[in-house]
Amino acid sequence: MRAQTRSQRQEEIEIAAYKLLEKSGYAGTSMQGIARMAKASNETLYNWYGDKQGLFKALVTRNAAEVKALLEQELSTERNALAILGQLGPKLLGLLLGERAIALNRAAAADASGELGAALGEAGRDAVLPLLLKVLERAQSAGQLSFERSDQAAILYLNLLVGDLQIRRVIGTVPPPTAAFCEERSQRALSYLSQIMG
Structure with a gap:
């Protein structure tokens, strides 16, 4: 074929x-x-x-592929880390709040076996988070951010960026985000992160 x-x-x-x-x-x-x-x-x-778990893991992998590819590409350059976060934020927010991610999260929440949740963690968060940590560590090396642990810095960034929006999308209390919303929220999250850790 x-x-x-x-x-x-x-x-x-x-x-x-x-x-x-x-x-x-x-x-x-x-x-x-x-x-x-x-x-x-x-x-x-x-x-x-x-098997079924393999198929759904492929769905998660494909859904996260654009964000993962962006981070891998940007980390291969000497680009300013905060500029990378500025580009990453809207894409990551759009991914996490998009229809496919919400469908996967709704199904994972109802899956008593935990199989889908495990696939979401492995092919989504576990694939992207190490790359985000490298971006944050680059920002620290350049004196743009100051923190003791990169994993805690990543949690703060994700809380500022996403907050409770994903769960609110899952339960249907907020509409799908617009590109303008994702851009504005991403810039605000980055500004707050810089103020807190600058």
Whole structure:
């Protein structure tokens, strides 16, 4: 199968997985149901993803890919760390409050097995957080921020950026964010971080 064809089929399978996830939750979503909705074979799904947890881990990985790629690219340059955070903030906020992340978080909250939550942690937070720590450590090395522990600095930054917005999106009390909202909130979070740790 050509790379372009496979990529297109994966997108169709993943769209079907999100639809079933929203309709039936994680426990009620099966590989067979996803295959049927995507008009794909069970064999294809198991060959590409391994199992249901593997498929949903792939969804989380793909959802976080843009943010992860941005951080990896920026860290390969000598760019100012606060400028990197300025670029990262709106993308990260848009990701965390976006429809796909909210669907995954709603399903994870209802998944008594904890499988989906584990996949979210491993392919999402655990993949991005080490890169965020490197950006913060660069800011400290350049004298832009001052802190004792980079993990605590990251928690503060994420609290300033996201706060309780993700849980409020999950329970449906706030609408999806606009690009302008993400930009403004990101700049405010960065300004507060600089004031607190500058």
